[in-house]
Amino acid sequence: MKPEVNAMRTIPKTTLVAQIERLVIQAANVLGGEVVACLKTAREAEASPSLARHILDEILENQEIARRESVPLCQDTGVAVLFLEIGTGLSFDYDLSEAVNEGIRRGYQNGYLRKSVVRHPFDRKNTLDNTPAVIHERLVPGDSLRIRFAPKGAGSENLSRLAMLTPADGLEGVVRFVLETVRLAGGKACPPLVLGVGIGGNFEKSAELAKEALFRPLADEAPEPLDRELEKRLFAEVNALGVGPMGFGGKTTCLAVKVNSFACHIASLPVAVNLQCHAARHTEIELRGEDA
Numbered sequence: 001m002k003p004e005v006n007a008m009r010t011i012p013k014t015t016l017v018a019q020i021e022r023l024v025i026q027a028a029n030v031l032g033g034e035v036v037a038c039l040k041t042a043r044e045a046e047a048s049p050s051l052a053r054h055i056l057d058e059i060l061e062n063q064e065i066a067r068r069e070s071v072p073l074c075q076d077t078g079v080a081v082l083f084l085e086i087g088t089g090l091s092f093d094y095d096l097s098e099a100v101n102e103g104i105r106r107g108y109q110n111g112y113l114r115k116s117v118v119r120h121p122f123d124r125k126n127t128l129d130n131t132p133a134v135i136h137e138r139l140v141p142g143d144s145l146r147i148r149f150a151p152k153g154a155g156s157e158n159l160s161r162l163a164m165l166t167p168a169d170g171l172e173g174v175v176r177f178v179l180e181t182v183r184l185a186g187g188k189a190c191p192p193l194v195l196g197v198g199i200g201g202n203f204e205k206s207a208e209l210a211k212e213a214l215f216r217p218l219a220d221e222a223p224e225p226l227d228r229e230l231e232k233r234l235f236a237e238v239n240a241l242g243v244g245p246m247g248f249g250g251k252t253t254c255l256a257v258k259v260n261s262f263a264c265h266i267a268s269l270p271v272a273v274n275l276q277c278h279a280a281r282h283t284e285i286e287l288r289g290e291d292a
C-alpha cells in the first residue's frame, strides 16, 4: 500500500506581499493599544505637575495624532525586522525572502515612510526602498505562516549591548550589565523603554533572543521561573534609576522587561540587551495556507 501523502498548502504571493505592506504601514502609524495603556498608567504614577508627566502627555498626544492623521508616530521608521514561523505543511513556488522584501518595499513606498537603509555600511548609499529587511525564519508544525514585523529605529538600537559574561559573573553580573546599559543610554534611547534581554545560547543567539523578547505582550510573564523573577527585579531596579521619560528624570524609565533564555556552554554566560524606545511598534498576522 502506498503511504498517504499530505497535500501541501501555500500562501499566494499576492496575499503575502499585500499583508506585509499593510503590517508595515499599520506599525508605523498606530502604536499598539497595550503600549498606550502602559504609557497612560505610567503618566498617572508620575508626580503632578512634573516634567515626566508632561513628557508622557506629549508622547500620548503624538501617538493619537499619528493614529488619527495616518502619519508615522516617529520620523525614524526603522530597519524592517521580521520573525517568520513557517508551517512545514506549506510550500512556496516563489522565493519567500524576495516576496517579503517586496511587501516591505511597497509598505515603505506607499506609506510614505522614511527609507533608512544603506546598501553598505561604508559607502552609505540609500537603497531607497528600505530593503533588505532583517528576516528571522523558523520552521514550525502546521500549515500557517505567522509573520511578526517591527520597524526598529536606530536611536534605541544603537544603545543596545551584548556581553560574553562568564558563569562566575552569574545573575548579579547580568543585572549589573543590564542596569549599566540603561544608565549609559540615558535619554538617547527615547525612554520609557521596553527591554528585551536575551540570556544564554551563544554570541548571536543571545542577540536574537533579546530581539524576539521585544515582540512579547507587555503584560505577559516569562514561562521559566528564573527568568520571571529576573524580569520583576530588573523592572524595579531599572525604574529606580530615575532616568525617566526622555531622560529628564522620573519614575518611568521602562514600561516592561522581557527576559528570554536558552541553554548555553558550561563556560559561557552571554547576555544581550536590546533597547526598545517608547515607540514600541510591532504588528503581526497569521496566514492560513490555501490549497496549492
Ligand code: SF4
Pocket (backbone or CB within 6 Å): 074, 075, 076, 077, 152, 153, 154, 155, 156, 188, 189, 190, 277, 278, 279
Ligand atoms: S529611538 Fe524611537 S522614538 Fe527615538 S527617534 Fe528612534 S524610533 Fe523615534
